[in-house]
Amino acid sequence: MISSPANDLSPLPSRDLEEQARYRALVVEDDPQWQARHRVILEEESYQVETATTFVRACSLIKNRSYDVAVLDLQLHAPQEPDNRDGVFLLRWLMRKQVPVVIVTAVPARRLVDEILSSYGHVYEIVDKSDSEAIAGLAACVEKARQSSFPGVPDDPARFREVDERFERLIAGEIERSRTGWEANHLRELASHDQASRATVTWLHLSDLHLSDDKTLRSSTVLDSLLVDIERQIGQHKLVPDWAAVTGDIAFSGQEKQYARAAGFFDRLLDRTGLTKERLLVVPGNHDVSRSLVSTGARILGDSLHDGKTISEVLGDDGDRRFLLKRFDGYARFVGDYFEGDANLDSDRYFYVRKFDLADRQIAVLGLNSAWVSASDRDEANRLLVGEEQVRAALALAAEAELRIALLHHPFRELRECEQQTVERLLCQECQFVLHGHGHRTDLTLHRSPDASAMVIAGGASHAGLEYSNTYNLVQFNPGSGRGHIVLRRWSGEGVGFWAEDNLTYRNVKNGIYQFTL
Numbered sequence: 113m114i115s116s117p118a119n120d121l122s123p124l125p126s127r128d129l130e131e132q133a134r135y136r137a138l139v140v141e142d143d144p145q146w147q148a149r150h151r152v153i154l155e156e157e158s159y160q161v162e163t164a165t166t167f168v169r170a171c172s173l174i175k176n177r178s179y180d181v182a183v184l185d186l187q188l189h190a191p192q193e194p195d196n197r198d199g200v201f202l203l204r205w206l207m208r209k210q211v212p213v214v215i216v217t218a219v220p221a222r223r224l225v226d227e228i229l230s231s232y233g234h235v236y237e238i239v240d241k242s243d244s245e246a247i248a249g250l251a252a253c254v255e256k257a258r259q260s261s262f263p264g265v266p267d268d269p270a271r272f273r274e275v276d277e278r279f280e281r282l283i284a285g286e287i288e289r290s291r292t293g294w295e296a297n298h299l300r301e302l303a304s305h306d307q308a309s310r311a312t313v314t315w316l317h318l319s320d321l322h323l324s325d326d327k328t329l330r331s332s333t334v335l336d337s338l339l340v341d342i343e344r345q346i347g348q349h350k351l352v353p354d355w356a357a358v359t360g361d362i363a364f365s366g367q368e369k370q371y372a373r374a375a376g377f378f379d380r381l382l383d384r385t386g387l388t389k390e391r392l393l394v395v396p397g398n399h400d401v402s403r404s405l406v407s408t409g410a411r412i413l414g415d416s417l418h419d420g421k422t423i424s425e426v427l428g429d430d431g432d433r434r435f436l437l438k439r440f441d442g443y444a445r446f447v448g449d450y451f452e453g454d455a456n457l458d459s460d461r462y463f464y465v466r467k468f469d470l471a472d473r474q475i476a477v478l479g480l481n482s483a484w485v486s487a488s489d490r491d492e493a494n495r496l497l498v499g500e501e502q503v504r505a506a507l508a509l510a511a512e513a514e515l516r517i518a519l520l521h522h523p524f525r526e527l528r529e530c531e532q533q534t535v536e537r538l539l540c541q542e543c544q545f546v547l548h549g550h551g552h553r554t555d556l557t558l559h560r561s562p563d564a565s566a567m568v569i570a571g572g573a574s575h576a577g578l579e580y581s582n583t584y585n586l587v588q589f590n591p592g593s594g595r596g597h598i599v600l601r602r603w604s605g606e607g608v609g610f611w612a613e614d615n616l617t618y619r620n621v622k623n624g625i626y627q628f629t630l
């Protein structure tokens with residue numbers, strides 16, 4: 113929750129209101145007229161308002177963003193059955209995020225409403241849409257809700273368990289009383305989605321965007337419809353991503369203009385997924401290197417590294433590292449600016465480890481740099497380096513995490529022989545997933561040994577011209593059961609072009625979904 117000067121109600125000068133973080137309100141409402149109405153009255157009260165029309169969109173926003181208050185409709189859009197109660201399933205998420213709620217609904221079921229009021233401490237008021245007096249006073253009601261404090265809401269596992277049990281009973285009762293088979297099935301489906309999303313980690317994996325200066329129509333067509341397809345897949349499979357990875361080759365040649373395009377694309381990606389910048393994790397690829405910045409000396413030094421000891425010494429030396437990382441100036445400036453100081457590449461930091469709590473455990477994402485000796489088209493085939501030093505340092509920072517996921521641009525086969533096996537073994541033993549790009553082909557490999565069980569996912573190129581199949585994937589994994597599935601998508605250039613299930617990469621993948629167990 114955004115910190116709020118709740119006890120200081122003295123009016124602020126208008127300039128300060130503009131500049132200071134305004135209170136953030138989420139409006140979950142499928143009816144456009146009601147949505148517009150809520151927005152107007154809340155913006156008049158200086159709220160920063162975000163809206164969601166569908167259940168899945170609301171889930172994305174609630175899971176990934178912070179709000180000071182929410183206005184929630186209980187009936188959300190479901191074309192087959194307007195009389196649904198999808199909004200009820202959002203209450204538990206709102207409670208976990210400690211967001212006070214005002215429900216504005218036309219659901220006439222008094223029993224359900226009473227149950228919600230008694231079960232959910234964070235529901236301040238339930239307003240009936242037909243009660244014009246209550247609707248007229250909605251702004252004041254929302255403001256009071258925002259300022260209220262709810263006993264028992266703060267992070268209390270016992271309280272959550274109790275609420276969870278009441279919720280299960282509430283839904284079981286609703287299913288029993290359903291008037292149609294559709295209604296019962298819909299409630300069951302939402303309940304199982306609700307259960308799955310609490311137990312799983314879900315991410316979106318894009319790679320190799322190759323954004324060039326010249327904004328060709330084809331790249332815009334593929335990438336614009338990629339964003340539409342992502343949103344559609346999230347809705348269809350109810351896979352709300354907790355975070356997203358872009359495994360390198362964001363630009364075409366590490367130039368500023370190309371990153372300006374990347375910033376625009378990322379803005380739209382975050383908007384479609386509901387994610388925040390902190391949950392968008394990127395690593396550089398060889399196309400993020402500005403080759404004109406690689407001096408002859410830096411090239412000679414990079415080419416000369418063929419034993420682990422020297423590689424570690426060079427990576428451990430501030431001067432050498434800075435000399436070699438000069439090639440990422442454009443990329444570094446972009447990530448520094450775009451991620452607002454949360455830079456993951458500068459002269460001192462050439463990798464990062466990001467941790468967050470998901471599915472009741474800590475997960476760590478290791479953002480590794482496999483392009484720091486990349487300098488020319490001769491990079492391919494056993495010519496690149498990650499450095500054992502880099503891998504061990506990142507793993508040490510991630511030691512506490514229960515689920516570790518490594519991101520790097522290059523597949524292991526591109527690394528020099530002196531470290532190829534070491535880097536692969538270390539990452540596959542210590543991480544459950546390794547995500548990479550570069551090959552411009554989707555590739556799923558289960559890496560098993562007596563000491564390792566890891567899924568290595570090569571994301572194809574999300575856009576790499578006509579000669580490659582453009583692809584991306586969405587992964588959902590349950591760390592408790594070790595089971596997961598990957599939704600594989602592929603661009604078809606037929607007709608105007610469209611994204612479709614990828615049933616062409618693997619004979620045994622049906623409906624574009626691969627199920628696996630680690």
Ligand SMILES: [Fe+2]
Nearest residue numbers: 320361399550
């Ligand atoms: Fe690439």
Ligand SMILES: [Fe+2]
Nearest residue numbers: 361397398550
């Ligand atoms: Fe690449």
